[in-house]
Amino acid sequence: MELLKLFGVSIRIHPSFLVVLFLYGVLGLAAQALLVFALVLGHELAHLLVAKAYGFKVEGLELFPFGGAAYCDGLFEGRKLEESIMALAGPAFNVFLLFGAQALRWNGMWTGEFADDFVRYNLWLAAFNLIPVLPLDGGRVLRALCAEGFGFVKTTKFLAGAGKLLGVIFALYGIVLGVSGKFTDGPLFFLILGGFFWFAGTKEISSAHITFLRHLTRKKEELMERGLMRSIWLTVQKNTPLVRIVEEFTPDRYAMVTLTNDKMGMEKIYTETDIVEGMLREGIRFPVGKL
Numbered sequence: 001m002e003l004l005k006l007f008g009v010s011i012r013i014h015p016s017f018l019v020v021l022f023l024y025g026v027l028g029l030a031a032q033a034l035l036v037f038a039l040v041l042g043h044e045l046a047h048l049l050v051a052k053a054y055g056f057k058v059e060g061l062e063l064f065p066f067g068g069a070a071y072c073d074g075l076f077e078g079r080k081l082e083e084s085i086m087a088l089a090g091p092a093f094n095v096f097l098l099f100g101a102q103a104l105r106w107n108g109m110w111t112g113e114f115a116d117d118f119v120r121y122n123l124w125l126a127a128f129n130l131i132p133v134l135p136l137d138g139g140r141v142l143r144a145l146c147a148e149g150f151g152f153v154k155t156t157k158f159l160a161g162a163g164k165l166l167g168v169i170f171a172l173y174g175i176v177l178g179v180s181g182k183f184t185d186g187p188l189f190f191l192i193l194g195g196f197f198w199f200a201g202t203k204e205i206s207s208a209h210i211t212f213l214r215h216l217t218r219k220k221e222e223l224m225e226r227g228l229m230r231s232i233w234l235t236v237q238k239n240t241p242l243v244r245i246v247e248e249f250t251p252d253r254y255a256m257v258t259l260t261n262d263k264m265g266m267e268k269i270y271t272e273t274d275i276v277e278g279m280l281r282e283g284i285r286f287p288v289g290k291l
Contacts, residue, residue, distance in 0.1 A: 011041075012059045017063050019192060019276065032117055034220075039094065039121055043129070046093035052085045064196060079251055083144035087137040094126035133163035135200040153208045153247045160204035167197025215251045216276050231253045236260070238289025242279040245288060259288060 025034035104110035130138040139159045146155045171194025177187035223229045232253045253273040278291045
């Protein structure tokens, strides 16, 4: 559902966000619901502004109950500096508001239940989004830091899998609360939260290879344009499937692949482009030794 356009960016609301807002309203917490909506929107706009500062064209923004996703005409995923700073911008926005509001409370300039909620929700949004799993901001920072050492696809799968596991834990907790009759503790909230993590994690995993293939295309263009790029070397055996090699590639380094013979001597050298084109032509399970 498209809400509005801001600075040329289409802002959409995910249906799960509407469900959470409805539940807050049913419980008589309409003011708190609007506050959460405003804080999440501000959190995501902070990501958007940093993306624009880096020169990325942000085409759309989708709001979830606990954060959101920006859709850019460009690739920042896996880039150590860009993705880390963009991811941290959201929690930093909430921390800034939290300390500002807390300073007013300490000086007696802002009191009451709404002030308490304002501080509590900002603390919750900042802390929650820093959990190191995908699709949360903490997971994006960790992926940016680890993609170079462990590979973009492999890191994405691990962190998204951890996010799905966290979703299962939340859902089970919601079921336990419901079975125990503790409806005031929000069992439906935890079930929705668990579903959000499961589907968002699944989406991250399914799009990892597509995103990474786009990274590979971008790297080839940058190498042709700049004339140089940092590289990594991988050593493989003849029976290693091409997809296993591609999963070791990183967004910011061009890979050179050494093929060994039966005596562990060097037989041939492939470029990253050779491997990717071979995988697209022959299939992901094709052994590198038969290229």
